[in-house]
Amino acid sequence: MVxxxxxxxxxxxxxxxxxxxxxxxxxxxxxLSGFLALVFDPIPTYLERFxxxxxxxxxxxxxxxxxxxxxxxxxxYGKASQLVEDFPDYxxxxxxxxxxxxxxxxxxxxTAGSITAGPASPITRKTPAVVRVADQPQPAWPSYLIRGVxxxxxxxxxxxxxxxxxxxxxxxxxxxxxxxxxxxxESVDVPHFTAMLTKMVRGFVVGNLIIxxxxxxxxxxxxxxxxxxxxxxxxxxxGFLNLVPFLGAILAAGLPLFASILQFDSPxxxxxxxxxxxxxxxVSANFLVPxxxxxxxNIGPVAATMGMLFWGWLWGIMGVLLAVPLTACVKLIADCxxxxxxxxxxxxxxxxxxxxxxxxxxxxxxxxxxxxxxHLRTDGKD
Numbered sequence: 001m002v003x004x005x006x007x008x009x010x011x012x013x014x015x016x017x018x019x020x021x022x023x024x025x026x027x028x029x030x031x032l033s034g035f036l037a038l039v040f041d042p043i044p045t046y047l048e049r050f051x052x053x054x055x056x057x058x059x060x061x062x063x064x065x066x067x068x069x070x071x072x073x074x075x076x077y078g079k080a081s082q083l084v085e086d087f088p089d090y091x092x093x094x095x096x097x098x099x100x101x102x103x104x105x106x107x108x109x110x111t112a113g114s115i116t117a118g119p120a121s122p123i124t125r126k127t128p129a130v131v132r133v134a135d136q137p138q139p140a141w142p143s144y145l146i147r148g149v150x151x152x153x154x155x156x157x158x159x160x161x162x163x164x165x166x167x168x169x170x171x172x173x174x175x176x177x178x179x180x181x182x183x184x185x186e187s188v189d190v191p192h193f194t195a196m197l198t199k200m201v202r203g204f205v206v207g208n209l210i211i212x213x214x215x216x217x218x219x220x221x222x223x224x225x226x227x228x229x230x231x232x233x234x235x236x237x238x239g240f241l242n243l244v245p246f247l248g249a250i251l252a253a254g255l256p257l258f259a260s261i262l263q264f265d266s267p268x269x270x271x272x273x274x275x276x277x278x279x280x281x282x283v284s285a286n287f288l289v290p291x292x293x294x295x296x297x298n299i300g301p302v303a304a305t306m307g308m309l310f311w312g313w314l315w316g317i318m319g320v321l322l323a324v325p326l327t328a329c330v331k332l333i334a335d336c337x338x339x340x341x342x343x344x345x346x347x348x349x350x351x352x353x354x355x356x357x358x359x360x361x362x363x364x365x366x367x368x369x370x371x372x373x374x375h376l377r378t379d380g381k382d
Contacts, residue, residue, distance in 0.1 A: 237255055239252070299324070303346070
């Protein structure tokens with residue numbers, strides 16, 4: 001019986017993973033909308049105290065967020081256009097910087113070729129056959145960025161649907177909560193689960209804002225001291241890019257380094273920028289993130305890393321960015337079911353001890369149920 005139940009759980013998990021993979025755009029849309037709804041819910045909830053209708057406050061909030069995103073896109077487009085215009089200058093500068101290295105490599109290749117070449121007469125010398133191997137198509141990195149939404153148009157459609165779905169989630173908050181309570185109320189402590197989920201999501205966002213703001217302030221100060229043009233936007237972008245798991249240090253250092261190619265002639269500024277970006281990433285990953293985020297989501301570093309690998313494989317860059325809250329949500333679901341206490345202990349940073357009744361096994365629990373039911377009926381009659 002235990003083996004059959006375990007096999008059924010494996011089948012159910014495989015079906016869920018397959019659905020999440022093939023219906024990735026649908027899953028990402030709902031999860032991203034719910035995530036943003038939990039983050040922005042305190043604003044219309046607070047405005048309700050002043051008798052401002054929730055529909056009105058939510059609509060104004062969505063419009064304000066949309067306008068802010070449009071302004072950022074407009075400013076980014078201007079910077080990107082300027083970057084495209086200056087790209088030939090950047091390419092020439094990079095080519096000039098690597099030209100001595102290329103010359104040395106060519107010199108070494110010629111020397112190695114002259115050493116390995118043996119004496120051969122003109123009669124016996126044969127032209128070696130040239131074998132060409134067809135190049136295998138390699139996946140481009142932009143495909144990983146939009147993985148899970150299908151294509152660029154799919155990403156645009158998801159981005160257009162998220163605000164509307166977020167609006168309805170915020171407006172019909174009480175209706176959704178009542179539906180969840182009526183559907184899962186018998187097996188899950190819905191008030192406790194929703195409270196912990198809200199606390200986890202908001203703690204994750206607030207912690208990232210605090211850490212990103214601190215790193216952005218440091219990078220702005222360093223770039224401003226080096227007198228780099230555009231130090232403020234470059235420093236802010238570099239500071240928050242440092243929050244990206246795994247590739248944060250490369251992205252945080254690469255952006256200001258690329259902008260500095262036409263500004264500096266000596267290697268000292270480049271070394272300073274790279275060292276500061278990498279140092280900030282190490283400090284944030286080992287000290288700040290466990291302090292401000294780890295304590296709020298309560299998942300261990302191994303579980304967070306495995307979650308990033310799994311969700312990144314499933315949904316690309318969007319899965320990597322949402323890996324920590326998604327893994328923490330899985331842990332919260334396991335916390336609400338006593339039978340999943342082992343999974344909760346595996347994901348938790350500080351696992352709880354397993355009760356003796358949970359260690360007894362399902363067979364003993366099934367045997368004990370009739371015994372307790374009989375005694376409860378007897379006590380009720382008394």
